[in-house]
Amino acid sequence: MASHEVPAVLRAVDLQCPTNNRAHRTDEMDTEQLLLRRGQPFAMVLRCSRASPLPPKQSINLILHLGKEGDLVVKVSEGLGGRGQWWFHQQGAQNELLLTVHTPADAPVGLYRMTVVLLDADGHIQERIHAGTFYLLFNPWCKADAVHFPDEEQLQEYILNENGLLYQGSWDMIRSLPWNFGQFEKDVVDICFEILDNSPAALRDPETDTANRGDPVYVSRTVTAMVNSNDDRGVVSGRWDGEYSDGVAPTRWTGSVPILRQWSSSGARRVRYGQCWVFSGVACTVLRCLGIPTRCITNYSSAHDTDGNLTVDYFYNDHLESISAGKKDMIWNFHCWVESWMTREDLSKDYDGWQVLDPTPQERSEGVFCCGPSPVKAIKEGEVGVKYDTAFVFSEVNADLACWMVEPDGQRTPASLNHATVGRNISTKSVYGDEREDVTSLYKYPEGSKKEREMFEKAGRRVSQRGAGGGQLELAIRHASAVHGTDFDVIVEVRNTGGEDVSAKLTITSNGVTYNSLHRGECQRQSASVTVPALRAHKEVLRLRYAHYASCVSEHHLIRVTALLQTDGERNVVLHEVNIPLSLPELHVKVLGEAVVSRKLIARVTFGNPLPVTLKGGVFTLEGAGLTPAREIPALGDIGPGEEVTIKFSFKPTRPGLRKLLVDFDADRLKDVKGVATVIVRGK
Numbered sequence: 085m086a087s088h089e090v091p092a093v094l095r096a097v098d099l100q101c102p103t104n105n106r107a108h109r110t111d112e113m114d115t116e117q118l119l120l121r122r123g124q125p126f127a128m129v130l131r132c133s134r135a136s137p138l139p140p141k142q143s144i145n146l147i148l149h150l151g152k153e154g155d156l157v158v159k160v161s162e163g164l165g166g167r168g169q170w171w172f173h174q175q176g177a178q179n180e181l182l183l184t185v186h187t188p189a190d191a192p193v194g195l196y197r198m199t200v201v202l203l204d205a206d207g208h209i210q211e212r213i214h215a216g217t218f219y220l221l222f223n224p225w226c227k228a229d230a231v232h233f234p235d236e237e238q239l240q241e242y243i244l245n246e247n248g249l250l251y252q253g254s255w256d257m258i259r260s261l262p263w264n265f266g267q268f269e270k271d272v273v274d275i276c277f278e279i280l281d282n283s284p285a286a287l288r289d290p291e292t293d294t295a296n297r298g299d300p301v302y303v304s305r306t307v308t309a310m311v312n313s314n315d316d317r318g319v320v321s322g323r324w325d326g327e328y329s330d331g332v333a334p335t336r337w338t339g340s341v342p343i344l345r346q347w348s349s350s351g352a353r354r355v356r357y358g359q360c361w362v363f364s365g366v367a368c369t370v371l372r373c374l375g376i377p378t379r380c381i382t383n384y385s386s387a388h389d390t391d392g393n394l395t396v397d398y399f400y401n402d403h404l405e406s407i408s409a410g411k412k413d414m415i416w417n418f419h420c421w422v423e424s425w426m427t428r429e430d431l432s433k434d435y436d437g438w439q440v441l442d443p444t445p446q447e448r449s450e451g452v453f454c455c456g457p458s459p460v461k462a463i464k465e466g467e468v469g470v471k472y473d474t475a476f477v478f479s480e481v482n483a484d485l486a487c488w489m490v491e492p493d494g495q496r497t498p499a500s501l502n503h504a505t506v507g508r509n510i511s512t513k514s515v516y517g518d519e520r521e522d523v524t525s526l527y528k529y530p531e532g533s534k535k536e537r538e539m540f541e542k543a544g545r546r547v548s549q550r551g552a553g554g555g556q557l558e559l560a561i562r563h564a565s566a567v568h569g570t571d572f573d574v575i576v577e578v579r580n581t582g583g584e585d586v587s588a589k590l591t592i593t594s595n596g597v598t599y600n601s602l603h604r605g606e607c608q609r610q611s612a613s614v615t616v617p618a619l620r621a622h623k624e625v626l627r628l629r630y631a632h633y634a635s636c637v638s639e640h641h642l643i644r645v646t647a648l649l650q651t652d653g654e655r656n657v658v659l660h661e662v663n664i665p666l667s668l669p670e671l672h673v674k675v676l677g678e679a680v681v682s683r684k685l686i687a688r689v690t691f692g693n694p695l696p697v698t699l700k701g702g703v704f705t706l707e708g709a710g711l712t713p714a715r716e717i718p719a720l721g722d723i724g725p726g727e728e729v730t731i732k733f734s735f736k737p738t739r740p741g742l743r744k745l746l747v748d749f750d751a752d753r754l755k756d757v758k759g760v761a762t763v764i765v766r767g768k
Contacts, residue, residue: 093138093202097215098129109244110221112268112739113373118218119273121375123189123226128215130181130200141205144174144181146215149197151294152281156192160185167228189228192297193220193374195277219273222300222375230427231300233377241515242377242425246709247744248368248513250361251520252599254417254642255384255508257665258520262746262760263365263380264339266709267373268739272341275348276373279310282317282352284452300376300426301457304441305472307374309454311367311443313354316452319347319366320358322445324602326638331356335639335756338746339707340369342714359599363443364420371441377425379512381440381523386419387483387506388446388600389476394543395484396506400499400659404591404648406603407490415485415506416600417642417663419444421455423512428459435459435470438526440477449473460526466539478543481507481527487659489648499648499659504531556582557616559647559660566628568641568666568754569695574626576647580616587615588651592626596636597644597663605636607643630696639755641666669694671704671747671759679743679765684734689759691719691749692728699723699751704731706747710739711763723751737765 099118104126105111110119120126130144138144146160148170158170165171165186172185196218202211224233224243233239246265253259266272280286283306286293296302310318320343321331328334334357337343343366346355358366364380371378387396396413400406421442428435439457449455449472458474468475483506487499507528514521529535558581563574574594580586591611596604608628616622626645633643642663649658672690679685689706693699702719706712712735723729737743743765749757 092211093132093134093142094130094200094211094213095133096131097200097213098131099216099218100127100129103127108223109225112244113273114270118216119221120187120218121221121223121225122187122191122193123223123229125184125186128183128185130183132179132181134179138176138181138202142210143203144183145201145203146170146172146183146185147199147201149199150192150194151290153290155291156294158196187220189223189226190230190298191220192294193222193303194280194294194297195219219277221273221373222303224375224377224425230429231376231425232427233425238515239377241513242379243372243375247742248365248380249518249520250365250380250420251382251511252361252418253665254663257667258384258509258511259665260513260518260520261361261758262338262744263361264341264707264709264744264746265365265369265372266339266341266707267369269341269709271348272344272369273373275344276370278348278352279319279370280306283310284316299429300424301428301430301439303374304371304376304424304426304439304457305454307367307370308441308443308456309452311363311370312358312445312453314445314453317352317354319343319355320362321354321356322359322363323357324359324598324600326598326604328357333357333639333750333755334359334362336705336748336750337362337365338705338748338758339709339714340366341709342707344369360416360418360444361420364422367422367441367443371422371424378422380420380422382418382420382511383481383527384418384508384510385506386416386480387485388414388416388419389479389483390447394479394482394540395486398485398487399490399496400487400646400648401490402492402650404593404609404646414601417597417640417665418599419480423460424457426457428457431459431470435462437461442473442477447476449476463527464529464539466542468543475543481510482540482543483507487661489657489659497657499657556580556584557586557588557649557651557656557658559649559658561645561647561660561662563645563662563664566643566664566666567694568637568668569630571627571629574628574645574664576624576626576645577621578614578616578624578649579621580618583618585615585617586651587613588649590614590624591648591650592624592645594626594628594633594643594645596633596638597640597642598638599640599642602638604638607633607636634695634697634753637666641668641756668754668757671749671757673745673747673759673761675745675761675763679737679763681738681740681765681768682736683768684736685763686732686734687745687761688730688732689747689749690728690730691723691757693723693725693754695754696725697753698725699753702729702749702751704747704749706733706745708743708745708763710741710743710765711735711737711745719749719751737763740765740767
């Protein structure tokens with residue numbers, strides 16, 4: 085008897101991408117690829133070859149493979165699963181089966197390959213059909229997920245906002261830098277998982293790494309190690325010495341997407357170069373894309389205390405030259421990191437919430453250049469033993485600054501001790517628009533309060549007496565607004581609080597420095613012998629001339645003025661230092677016409693040269709999530725002193741909503757001039 089070919093039951097699978105992605109808040113990323121958040125059900129449709137879908141005693145199962153080699157296999161069957169299990173329920177209609185699939189809220193994130201199988205009564209596979217792939221992400225909207233965030237309005241910012249502000253400048257002159265996170269731009273989600281796949285743990289033991297990817301502590305720590313390229317196939321190479329000709333100067337970047345795409349397309353070769361805000365911007369993009377609520381933080385006057393004594397020591401000789409070289413203790417004008425929100429199942433409940441993660445390579449943690457997650461609550465309470473790296477972050481916001489004069493015979497004299505210098509105006513972008521939110525009180529108790537002193541003692545620090553040095557003489561430094569390209573005055577005031585006249589030697593120096601305190605050369609210095617009458621003040625004026633500071637100012641446009649007062653006879657010294665950020669012009673960016681998806685728009689950018697010298701090799705860089713990929717437009721010819729140039733370019737927005745166009749201008753003598761335009765794009 086001839087054998088009859090049984091027609092296949094399973095014909096096709098529809099993953100309902102547009103509907104599912106909209107429900108899972110991933111439709112901005114893609115509508116053709118399935119992108120799901122864990123702990124939230126999704127729907128799929130099986131098309132069958134017969135009207136009453138399944139013959140009796142036959143059943144459907146889903147087989148999922150996760151990991152490059154399919155290391156993790158999950159079998160999903162019908163029925164009510166418990167917490168932490170995959171399961172689905174099905175409804176039949178005509179020749180279709182609608183499956184509603186439930187994913188556990190602690191499932192590993194990653195790219196799952198899915199097969200649908202038809203089983204007979206004995207559980208043998210009769211048919212199989214490949215159903216495609218889907219990404220599973222963390223889900224802060226799901227109560228059972230370790231990254232659950234209770235406030236919908238804040239999730240709009242910390243997961244869904246592709247535009248941000250990073251803060252730079254100095255604690256008393258804060259400036260905001262627009263940054264394009266672009267976590268929903270094309271291919272970014274693929275690149276984020278590519279970063280995880282290139283981590284040393286994933287390359288060494290993919291199976292264990294895949295299984296650990298359900299834990300945001302593990303994933304976020306991997307991200308901070310992989311955003312810098314110090315130990316591994318990481319994304320960005322850090323450089324601070326001003327030599328960037330074999331790459332891109334850190335100040336040129338305006339967003340994370342070109343960096344991520346360059347890293348991926350070059351086969352995981354590190355992108356040159358970044359500094360702290362670049363590392364934090366890239367980390368924020370990756371973490372938001374993976375579904376972990378994240379925000380960028382800037383700490384002003386951030387201590388880098390390498391020996392863990394909670395004091396940063398600066399040493400000077402009697403010519404007021406820094407002789408701290410070789411010692412890595414320093415205070416950065418500002419330092420950027422990120423905070424991510426998660427429960428700490430590896431710690432007690434007290435430490436849930438915001439966690440510091442610092443991708444800038446500074447010190448090794450468990451042998452690798454990464455830092456965190458460290459609970460912000462532990463930092464505030466001085467619980468420096470709490471993992472990970474809490475002692476290091478505690479000192480970044482709390483260390484004392486001690487300045488010492490070193491005599492030719494090597495003897496050291498304390499010149500100043502300051503408890504209030506470090507960790508000021510800790511800042512992040514507000515959830516409610518482009519304002520700055522001050523989060524200092526989350527990191528420390530009010531400066532000088534009883535509670536603050538208790539924290540120091542708990543953190544194992546001696547509570548030293550305030551002030552040191554010169555007794556009745558005090559120093560203060562003031563300056564007029566300092567515009568890059570102009571001459572300006574710095575006023576050093578010596579105040580005598582005692583009842584007798586005092587003679588002293590006053591030395592004032594100005595140096596070009598980077599934001600993280602590397603010296604780029606002395607601009608000017610002057611010395612004077614002064615006699616300060618009792619209860620009076622003496623003022624000395626230092627005129628800072630562009631002709632002098634132009635050659636030593638760094639790409640961060642910072643000048644550090646240091647004043648040293650040495651009184652006769654006794655070894656009494658007083659030292660005071662300020663950082664003066666030079667203000668730059670802004671680019672004027674104007675978008676002409678009505679913004680509609682896929683319709684051509686024109687943008688106009690105007691730049692005026694503020695310097696008394698001609699600028700050569702000018703380049704405009706522009707990008708915007710949902711507007712245009714990053715591109716460069718050279719300025720035509722040189723730009724003379726005071727001269728204005730305008731460029732025009734066209735682009736087609738790709739996605740609707742509130743969008744930001746970011747523009748940077750760089751030339752040979754002037755870097756890091758920024759501009760931004762906000763555009764509201766309508767759908768077609």
